[in-house]
Amino acid sequence: MSDDEVDHELLAILRQHLQGVSIKDEEPETGVLADAEYVYDHGIDVAIDMRSTKRAAETIYAQMQEKSYSTSTWSSHELHPKAKDEATAAFIFTMDLLNFSFWSELPDDERFAIEYKGKRWTGYWSLVAAIQRALEEDIPITDPNYWQNEEECNLESLRHVFRSCTEEEMPLLQERLDCLRESGNVLYNKYECSVVNLISAAKGSAAQLVNILARDFDCFRDEHPFEGRKKPIRIMKRAQIFVADIWACFEGKSYGEFRDIDKITMFADYRVPQILSTLGALYIGPQIDAAIRDKKLIESGSRWEIQLRACSIWCVELIRREIQSAHPDTHVNAILIDFFLYDTMKEMEAAGKESIPHHRTRSIWY
Numbered sequence: 293m294s295d296d297e298v299d300h301e302l303l304a305i306l307r308q309h310l311q312g313v314s315i316k317d318e319e320p321e322t323g324v325l326a327d328a329e330y331v332y333d334h335g336i337d338v339a340i341d342m343r344s345t346k347r348a349a350e351t352i353y354a355q356m357q358e359k360s361y362s363t364s365t366w367s368s369h370e371l372h373p374k375a376k377d378e379a380t381a382a383f384i385f386t387m388d389l390l391n392f393s394f395w396s397e398l399p400d401d402e403r404f405a406i407e408y409k410g411k412r413w414t415g416y417w418s419l420v421a422a423i424q425r426a427l428e429e430d431i432p433i434t435d436p437n438y439w440q441n442e443e444e445c446n447l448e449s450l451r452h453v454f455r456s457c458t459e460e461e462m463p464l465l466q467e468r469l470d471c472l473r474e475s476g477n478v479l480y481n482k483y484e485c486s487v488v489n490l491i492s493a494a495k496g497s498a499a500q501l502v503n504i505l506a507r508d509f510d511c512f513r514d515e516h517p518f519e520g521r522k523k524p525i526r527i528m529k530r531a532q533i534f535v536a537d538i539w540a541c542f543e544g545k546s547y548g549e550f551r552d553i554d555k556i557t558m559f560a561d562y563r564v565p566q567i568l569s570t571l572g573a574l575y576i577g578p579q580i581d582a583a584i585r586d587k588k589l590i591e592s593g594s595r596w597e598i599q600l601r602a603c604s605i606w607c608v609e610l611i612r613r614e615i616q617s618a619h620p621d622t623h624v625n626a627i628l629i630d631f632f633l634y635d636t637m638k639e640m641e642a643a644g645k646e647s648i649p650h651h652r653t654r655s656i657w658y
């Protein structure tokens with residue numbers, strides 16, 4: 293080979309090597325799992341029972357197999373949007389912007405509920421029903437332009453959108469309006485009012501999309517100080533469930549195509565800790581346990597609450613690892629385990645089989 297050919301060959305090898313190194317180095321991380329492990333290692337009020345976690349992993353795996361739990365389960369829910377288009381992406385963004393704090397202390401027949409399609413919907417499903425109902429009433433509730441229009445979108449109109457068939461109003465209505473207003477402004481200023489532009493900005497990385505939501509939207513930045521640690525603990529529940537809902541709805545294609553979707557963790561809400569504790573996988577110390585059983589408010593951002601949320605994330609990660617090592621030929625991620633646990637907890641609730649209450653924290657984070 294001539295000198296030129298040797299140089300050319302070397303350059304091609306070098307470029308290939310650098311390209312491989314640079315992409316790997318730039319792969320973003322959310323930091324959520326590392327922070328969950330940190331809290332687990334440093335907290336003293338919540339622990340994980342390894343034997344029960346192993347047992348839970350086997351039960352969860354068997355039931356997920358039985359129900360052939362997959363991304364397509366998401367669209368099978370009666371109220372979830374079926375079309376795989378931009379309007380559905382906007383629907384999911386609106387939904388996960390407001391996907392928090394539905395719990396009520398009132399008895400079932402008095403608690404906040406939405407009447408839609410001849411049924412009474414409570415909890416998360418009341419949110420989805422209200423958005424569907426608003427769209428059928430030609431209220432553009434999923435349109436960021438509407439969210440910025442103070443004439444049209446205000447507490448009055450939101451009260452109408454989320455009108456209850458009982459005396460109780462939807463919790464945190466003003467905070468929900470604030471989330472819509474802020475997000476409308478951000479989407480207008482940075483993403484031409486388009487949710488799909490926001491998704492595209494992540495260039496196919498789930499972790500990057502979570503980081504973009506944390507960077508650009510105050511109302512998605514679910515991170516909290518913990519025991520004097522310099523960096524806040526990142527939990528990012530609604531940012532992560534937004535990415536997961538898009539991935540599941542679009543079945544990993546189109547807007548739902550993320551090369552690193554397995555970096556998304558369990559979503560630290562108030563239902564999955566409840567079932568993890570019911571399964572014995574999560575061990576909640578006597579003081580917190582008593583507060584939960586007495587339905588006492590546990591303050592948002594408190595040491596107890598951060599441990600409940602972060603240790604639940606870590607517990608689901610251990611369940612995921614357990615399943616993966618026991619069944620190396622199958623692929624299951626934290627998202628599908630989480631979805632399964634949430635749906636199972638809701639089935640237990642519907643069957644009156646809640647053995648312990650969920651914890652009570654009022655916040656916009658979950």
Ligand SMILES: Nc1nc2c(c(CN[C@H]3C=C[C@H](O)[C@@H]3O)cn2[C@@H]2O[C@H](COP(=O)(O)O)[C@@H](O)[C@H]2O)c(=O)[nH]1
Binds near residue numbers: 365369393394634
């Ligand atoms: N970790 C986790 N938390 C979830 C969900 C969902 C619904 N996801 C649907 C999409 C796919 C799944 O198959 C589900 O069908 C809602 N939540 C949270 O729970 C709380 C509502 O509780 P309740 O008031 O009882 O409905 C509230 O914080 C809400 O943000 C989930 O999947 N995982």
